């Protein structure tokens with residue numbers, strides 16, 4: 001498979017809108033019924049950016065070397081960024097159904113998804129989530145996974161807690177972005193870890209699934 005086929009550059013996110021944070025807080029609800037229409041690439045891009053996109057790039061000097069830290073929309077203990085997002089696409093305009101991995105950078109404007117595996121596996125994901133059927137009706141399902149090992153060197157026994165807290169920040173960002181786009185989301189914590197690991201690989205611990213779909 002060629003590089004062009006495996007990596008899709010997403011539309012740049014927008015950094016402003018007329019929809020206030022107060023309105024998003026008021027209107028956020030767990031939504032489990034969706035319209036059959038597809039998400040646009042712009043909508044998908046905006047949701048992924050809200051969840052884990054780059055919001056600031058800071059350059060600094062370490063001796064002679066210029067270093068960069070890319071800060072994200074959600075806070076991260078020690079700016080170590082242990083989260084990995086996997087998206088199961090069912091209906092996204094111009095995008096082949098399959099499992100994709102989110103690539104947040106480089107920079108605030110540039111982000112992408114890379115194809116991990118073709119084929120629509122939402123029925124299998126619903127099964128892994130104890131038969132929650134609305135997962136199969138969503139336009140896409142996002143799995144937020146974490147690599148606790150990335151935190152362990154610095155934070156030891158608190159690493160797992162810190163990753164879980166960060167997952168909550170990231171998930172809430174997505175939940176608050178969704179209402180302005182006419183998109184419904186539900187966060188799902190009830191699933192078999194072992195079964196969901198089949199989607200994200202052995203190195204990533206799955207913490208949350210978010211079902212995503214148009215609601216008008």
Ligand SMILES: Cc1cc2nc3c(=O)[nH]c(=O)nc-3n(C[C@H](O)[C@H](O)[C@H](O)COP(=O)(O)O)c2cc1C
Nearest residue numbers: 028029030031032129132134186187188189190191
């Ligand atoms: C940690 C966590 C796990 C959840 N797991 C599920 C789930 O497995 N399935 C589901 O339908 N909703 C799940 N929810 C959503 C809750 O049911 C929902 O937030 C609650 O009913 C309150 O409704 P609201 O989100 O519309 O305010 C979960 C929420 C949280 C915070």
